[in-house]
Amino acid sequence: MSKRPIPAAGAIAAAVLVLLFGNPPFVDWIRNPNNVDPNSAIGFLLYQLTWPNWLFTPNGNMNNFVAHGLRALLIVVFVFGILAMVAKGIASAGVGFIVGWVALILGAALAAFLTYFIADIGGNGSALRAFQAGGSYGLFVGWLVGFVTAIAKRG
Secondary structure: OOOOHHHHHHHHHHHHHHHHHOOHHHHHHHOOOOOOOOOOHHHHHHHHHOOOOOOOOOOOOHHHHHHHHHHHHHHHHHHHHHHHHHHHHOOOHHHHHHHHHHHHHHHHHHHHHHHHOOOOOOOOOOHHHHHHHHHHHHHHHHHHHHHHHHHHHHO
16 A cells, blocks of 8 residues: 555645634634633644735734735645655554654644744744744644544555
8 A cells, every 4th residue: 555645644644733722813712712712622722723824915014914824834845754754654543642642743833934934933032942832732732643644644
């Protein structure tokens, strides 16, 4: 069986997560405390889902606009790249699950770290905090990419 569907499936899953949950109307709705309690478990998970938010317009700050868009794009590219590098070593669906999960953790962390140098979005003044925020997103959301990667391995 070809190993190509594994990286493609992981990248598509990451792209769907970024596009669906990172779009500005969804992010605004989730981050409004009148809609979702940020101190609840569900609020925390939904907030994590909205982390790779991107913007429709620059809103006066072109650096933030570019950094948000680039971060969203780099997450997908890095997930694809990581999965493409290790696709031949994925021997079972269980390994595919773990590798897909880790690919999103590393991909999001690297994307956040690199885009921090364009604009401080989510780093709170530190590139390592940006790296941590990306890794945290991957930790809490990456199982979805892992699940899709495991299905692609079985298929």
